[in-house]
Amino acid sequence: MKTLALFRHAKSDWSDARARDFDRPLNERGQRGAIAMGRHIRNGRWRFDRIIASPAVRVAETIETASRAWGRAFPVEWDRRIYLASSATLIDLLREMDGDPESVLMVGHNPGLEDLIFDLVPDDGSSPLREIVERKFPTATFAVLELAIDRWEDLDLGCARLVELTRPRDLDATLGPELPD
Known part of the structure; x- marks a missing residue:
């Protein structure tokens, strides 16, 4: 059994x-x-043997900010292939993982991360969390x-089971979509 976390x-x-998309x-x-998600991950049961991430500025800042909320910095392996990658590219990258870690955190972008969930978690009606992802996988x-x-x-x-899905608005309603006046 392996664990893959997506952020x-x-x-x-x-x-x-x-500004270039990469530099936003x-x-x-x-x-x-x-910050909210960093605290949530820190307080959860998840630990990661390896963190791999897109080198885009918004990803690097997400990791830096979340790490401060975790209370520690983590070594990150930056991989340009994650930047705006398709699910197929992400699967290839994971299959090539050196050292065979038990748990990996991948930090990246949509639609690749969302599509990766769709490809790995069977669409058989057994996962209410997958149904939430079908509606939206927010920042x-x-x-x-x-x-x-x-x-x-x-x-x-189809080899995965989605066991957690936490959106920022689940932690703080002000982080959800803006509501009409």
């Missing part, structure tokens, strides 16, 4: 229309979301999948 970067800043930082709500969302594999190279479609 989508927090809300990014779109105020500079000239977090906005204020994103900072608050990363700063944290998901944990238990994989019915012994080695990462055995990762295959």
Whole structure:
């Protein structure tokens, strides 16, 4: 059994229309979301043998901010292939994992992370959490999948069970979608 946690970067800043997508930082709500999620992960039962992440600025800032909330810094393996990757690319990256860690935290982007959940968790009606992901996988969302594999190279479609899904608004209603006046 392997564990794969997925953490989508927090809300990014779109105020500079000239900035490259890769270089967009977090906005204020994103900072608050990363802090809330960092505290949530710290207080949970999850521990990670390896953290791999997209090197995009908004991902790096999400990790930095969440790590401060965890109360410690973690070594991160930056992998450019995660930046805006498809599910197929993410699966290939996980299959190539060196050292065969028991638990991995991947920090990245949509639609790749969301699609990875769809590819790994069977669509058989048995997962109410998957149904929530089908509606939306918002920024700063944290998901944990238990994989019915012994080695990462055995990762295959439909081999996972989604055991946790936490959105920022689940922790703080002000971090959810803006409501009409």
